Amino acid sequence: MAYAFSPEDVAFLRSAEDVLAECAALDPTRIADVEAARRIAGERAAAVLETVALRRKARGKLDPGGWLFTGDALQQASASAVARHRASRLAGRDVHDVTCSIGADLAELAKVARRAVGSDVDSVRLAMARHNCPDVPLVRADALRPVTRDAVVVADPARRDARGRRWRPEDFAPPLGRLAEVYAGRELAVKVSPGLDFASLTWADEVELVSFDGQVREACLWTGGLATDARRATVLRSGGPSWTITSAEPDDIGAGEPGQWIIDPDGAVVRAGLVKHYGARHGLWQLDERIAYLTGDEPPPGLRAFRILEHGPYQEKSLRSLLKRYEIGRLEILVRGLDLDPDALRRRLKPRGPREATVVLTRIGRSPHAFLCTPTHP
Structure with a gap:
């Protein structure tokens, strides 16, 4: 079971980089290392060990530096390359990340947006976001209770358990339909599972599927002026060129005998x-x-x-x-x-x-x- 960080844990960790560095090589599964962490970090040893373990796990997915995470937030966070691609489509805009969590997407948005703001209902994750994105305005707020007016809304709803082989719009928290209702008339970019059944999402003007290094990572639903085509596939590679293809391109091929x-x-x-x-x-x-x-x-x-x-x-x-x-x-x-x-x-x-x-x-x-x-x- 994942460690449940408290607000007190986060307050300690935000000013304990020297302690985290001293414990960085410790293994939380070894009794001797746990005892060493207790000598170094006292009653915050469990939070320290969980943090150094999550930082190791984040390597290769994120560019975390001295970031703070929860286990669930790290699992849901987009890989940096994917978040960077999505942010590039919002360059120069005012953007509000209404489910900013620990700030993985928000950090990339802040680099290219004209103005960026983040909000989340979870106080622990929001405190971590304040550490991870120190120069970005943050506010505690429910994603379904708007606190901005004109900014593009970016959302990454939490995944519940899918029923059967496909995700449904109501399998997310907040539900996708409610997001669309609450922000009707606003431009939306909503990150969702690539296994979602998109047929019922009539409010989404574009569905983009994104893969990174050969693995399909996520989909994004775009609305209004953010959408360019009904369907888009974007292929990102860490060691080679990235490319995209859309439903606006020709599709006039048939079936025939095998080639070489x-x-x-x-x-x-x-x-x-x-x-x-x-x-x-x-x-x-x-x-x-x-x-x-x-x-x-x-x-x-x-x-x-x-x-x-x-x-x-x-x-x-x-x-x-x-x-x-x-x-x-x-x-x-x-x-x-x-x-x-x-x-x-x-x-x-x-x-x-x-x-x-x-x-x-x-x-x-x-x-x-x-x-x-x-x-x-x-």
């Missing part, structure tokens, strides 16, 4: 429903109009793709023979459009040999199809 490569578009493109748009941009086509795999004779740069060695109708016995002929021992199995468990199938296939390959299993028309491929990495 199979391309699995970035998850943000798939979830945004922009597979055809991405294919049209790069001269690709679909294997099947209902399946998100693309194919072509040259893969887009910077994307993991799969060069086809052989393909044909899928039968487990035939696939086992093919793997044996190619001496495949290290096998990746990708499945889309078929009810197959890749791990269970791998155990049944029992691949043995010195070579590595990827098997792509999918449906073309009504028939299951198998592709034996060699993967390339960006």
